Amino acid sequence: MSTGTGEGETAPDGESESENPPVRRLSAWDAADLEELAATYETPLYVMDLGRVRENCRRLREAFPDADVRYAAKAHTGRAVFEAVRQEGLGIECASAGEVERAFAAGASGSEVQYTAVNPPDGDLDLVVQRWEDDPDLTVTVGARDTVERLRERGFDGRLCVRVNPGVGAGHHAKVTTGGHAKFGVPYSEAESVVLDARDDFDVVGIHAHAGSGISGDDLSAHREVVRRMGDLARAVEEETDLEFVDVGGGFGVPYREDEPALDLPAVAEATREALGDVDAQLAVEPGRYVVADAGVLLATVNTVKESEEYETVVGIDAGMTTLLRPAMYDAYHAIRNLSAGEDRNATSVTVAGPICETSDVLCEHRPLAAPARGDVLAVGNAGAYGYEMASTYNSRPRPAEVVLDPEPRLARRRESLAALTELEQ
Ligand SMILES: Cc1ncc(COP(=O)(O)O)c(C=O)c1O
Numbered sequence: 401m402s403t404g405t406g407e408g409e410t411a412p413d414g415e416s417e418s419e420n421p422p423v424r425r426l427s428a429w430d431a432a433d434l435e436e437l438a439a440t441y442e443t444p445l446y447v448m449d450l451g452r453v454r455e456n457c458r459r460l461r462e463a464f465p466d467a468d469v470r471y472a473a474k475a476h477t478g479r480a481v482f483e484a485v486r487q488e489g490l491g492i493e494c495a496s497a498g499e500v501e502r503a504f505a506a507g508a509s510g511s512e513v514q515y516t517a518v519n520p521p522d523g524d525l526d527l528v529v530q531r532w533e534d535d536p537d538l539t540v541t542v543g544a545r546d547t548v549e550r551l552r553e554r555g556f557d558g559r560l561c562v563r564v565n566p567g568v569g570a571g572h573h574a575k576v577t578t579g580g581h582a583k584f585g586v587p588y589s590e591a592e593s594v595v596l597d598a599r600d601d602f603d604v605v606g607i608h609a610h611a612g613s614g615i616s617g618d619d620l621s622a623h624r625e626v627v628r629r630m631g632d633l634a635r636a637v638e639e640e641t642d643l644e645f646v647d648v649g650g651g652f653g654v655p656y657r658e659d660e661p662a663l664d665l666p667a668v669a670e671a672t673r674e675a676l677g678d679v680d681a682q683l684a685v686e687p688g689r690y691v692v693a694d695a696g697v698l699l700a701t702v703n704t705v706k707e708s709e710e711y712e713t714v715v716g717i718d719a720g721m722t723t724l725l726r727p728a729m730y731d732a733y734h735a736i737r738n739l740s741a742g743e744d745r746n747a748t749s750v751t752v753a754g755p756i757c758e759t760s761d762v763l764c765e766h767r768p769l770a771a772p773a774r775g776d777v778l779a780v781g782n783a784g785a786y787g788y789e790m791a792s793t794y795n796s797r798p799r800p801a802e803v804v805l806d807p808e809p810r811l812a813r814r815r816e817s818l819a820a821l822t823e824l825e826q
């Protein structure tokens with residue numbers, strides 16, 4: 401199956417028309433191929449193009465040739481994605497013991513895995529320490545003195561990285577800004593002492609900070625400041641530690657609107673290098689969204705078209721906030737395309753809403769769309785990152801199926817069954 405670069409391939413100003421352009425827009429997916437997938441596997445359906453995942457990995461490695469690039473697994477933990485990013489030489493950054501287990505299940509070894517603990521439950525630490533006992537190359541990143549203490553209690557004396565709250569945040573929404581909040585990382589003012597105290601009992605191999613998610617190229621000032629602070633910290637502890645890396649996090653944004661320019665990754669890489677300055681350690685980055693966002697689309701079927709004199713037309717579909725949470729949670733914009741509409745359908749301004757009994761179950765409002773009719777298949781763009789991953793079973797809606805293109809389509813995750821919803825009940 402074509403991974404779709406048929407129509408709509410004209411690149412917006414300044415965008416590379418190379419084989420591996422910096423963004424793959426929804427308009428570039430082949431409508432007929434997607435409709436066929438919807439017919440074969442039914443909807444709602446996530447489609448992940450592994451070829452595009454690989455291209456994104458390559459672009460990252462080219463922009464950061466001497467850095468350690470780690471994939472932030474939380475964006476998409478599908479096994480096929482893990483396998484693709486590993487083949488491209490990326491490590492895997494995990495936010496929980498569950499993600500660590502999935503990384504190992506996908507064939508990763510300890511040297512590829514960074515576990516970033518965030519207020520880790522005991523069970524997470526127990527499991528990760530157990531993993532480390534079998535494979536001591538695994539690295540654990542701590543964001544609190546308590547976590548250091550709890551690791552010590554468990555006999556862990558391996559590779560430790562200290563996550564710092566850089567005091568500066570960035571991101572597409574306040575809810576995804578991680579720097580400057582109390583929750584993440586050791587406060588910058590305490591970071592040096594936490595690193596130096598940890599030296600006696602652990603192999604302190606790195607320092608880490610992550611400012612937030614969805615950094616745009618328009619303003620890199622927060623990113624620069626975070627990296628500059630991390631460079632200062634690295635230099636402050638350099639004499640007394642043997643740091644292998646300075647991890648400045650992920651957060652590289654992707655354009656969600658069809659006319660939004662792509663992030664100039666080489667420019668971000670240059671700004672990162674410049675802000676870091678000379679350090680006796682390798683730069684590390686850990687992007688999630690950038691790797692998988694534009695490799696995925698969500699397909700949904702129109703089941704209701706409600707026209708009225710009072711309100712704009714409401715288009716009801718079989719995917720909602722339980723399938724793709726981002727619009728309800730962050731007011732996030734996702735491009736939507738009516739795959740079934742021919743030239744004869746005029747664009748009309750619509751609200752697209754899901755089947756969930758919540759007012760916020762709306763994918764978009766006031767959106768011009770080729771007039772939808774019942775049975776049409778809609779494609780939602782940039783659904784590869786934090787899409788399936790944040791799906792839930794609220795309203796007893798089973799989670800959708802997922803197909804990967806490799807390049808031929810194959811079912812990667814079955815559609816959840818109604819029976820699965822009650823499986824845990826006693
Ligand atoms: C510690 C850490 N690393 C990496 C990421 C990945 O962020 P993104 O998907 O925006 O690249 C996140 C998410 O914000 C994070 O919390």
Ligand SMILES: N[C@@H](CCCC[NH3+])C(=O)O
Nearest residue numbers: 474576613614726785786
């Ligand atoms: N879930 C967020 C990204 C947050 C990443 C986790 N720190 C989003 O969809 O934009």
